[in-house]
Amino acid sequence: MSAPFDTTALSPLKENMKKAYDSVAPLYNEWTRSTHLIRIHYIKKLLEHLPASPDLLTILEAGCGAGDPITSLLGQATDPKTGQPRFKVIANDISTSQLEMAAARLSEFKDRVEFRGGDMMALSCADASLDAVVGMYSFIHLPREEQIVFLRRVYAWLKPGGWFLGNFSVQELESAFDERWLGCGVDGGVMFWSGWGAEKTCEILGEIGFEIVVQETVKDSEEDNGKSIEVPFIWVLGRKKN
Template structure:
């Protein structure tokens, strides 16, 4: 199978950036109370559904996977970058980390209580995002939750905006447009957190977290 250029470019770029990312982001949650809050809420609703298995997709150096584990979830990480995965395995040897693609996950249908995609869809070309959202829906159990983090576009009339990411080509999304795409994929928005840019932020973009839920209609009565 021929690998799409976007995935190959992103993988190579993050392989090269892995040591820097591991050092830069390992302690990022310490200064981000709102991020900790939304992750804690995600952990709580996943645990309440009765299945704490969660995939951290685009896990990078593994620090968020480890945080989810601290919150009591059976979390594992997946990333397209083999170097990122090796870094995560070295930093958190007690956790599971796999090399994989969000567009074709090596995960069975309907087995996860939660899926996290934290700034990992931003490198996906817009026309390819529906395929990835369909994969997220496929691996989630009925009633399972999905949490996605991304940077917001400035103009709500445009679904996406390209921006100059430090590592690989990337996109900012209109929150309403992305929420509509989630609905089309069978993931209904439950909550939304908007974080305004702070003076110390590297990029002056609004940051969005959308929490969505897969319908329980396929559950037995």
């Protein structure tokens, strides 16, 4: 099962990030396993709020990586009463390598998962067409102004009463680059992060129109050059008002 990739030209910043994730994909997928329980915890919070429906609910996952664990969980989800599939997932990632691994992992569920490769800023969805949008450890890779633009698009894409789940940097960070992160610079890759900080991010979401239902700070334990460090993220579950 191949994963289609948007051929729209990437900016130098995004091209370098794509190279970075392509070059470290298997290592990254192992390195990030420490966050799986956190990811699953918050996706379950989202699922608690999604309505029962005879039709498939449509969820956009921006930054699906290799599909483990969230895309897999959503793709396999069934209605406990009927046993019928519950979701149609639109899975996006900028990394060709990650997307190919996700497509292979989820080949059994290809009728439920649609892959869209490329910059999430190039995504296009019809207004009021999505039941939920999820982004885990992905929005932090957008320049700060792009984060605002994308979140406004998400609000438009969501149906009235639709849900948004994502995490962001707790600290304000205009921009940070690292060509050594997990060895990603071997093929010219450079990793990038940015953030508005917890308070400003929630302010932005509120100004866009989201009702914030959950706002929590969680510290990840990460390995950095053989040392364990704690990195805080703010997790936000928001609802588009009717």
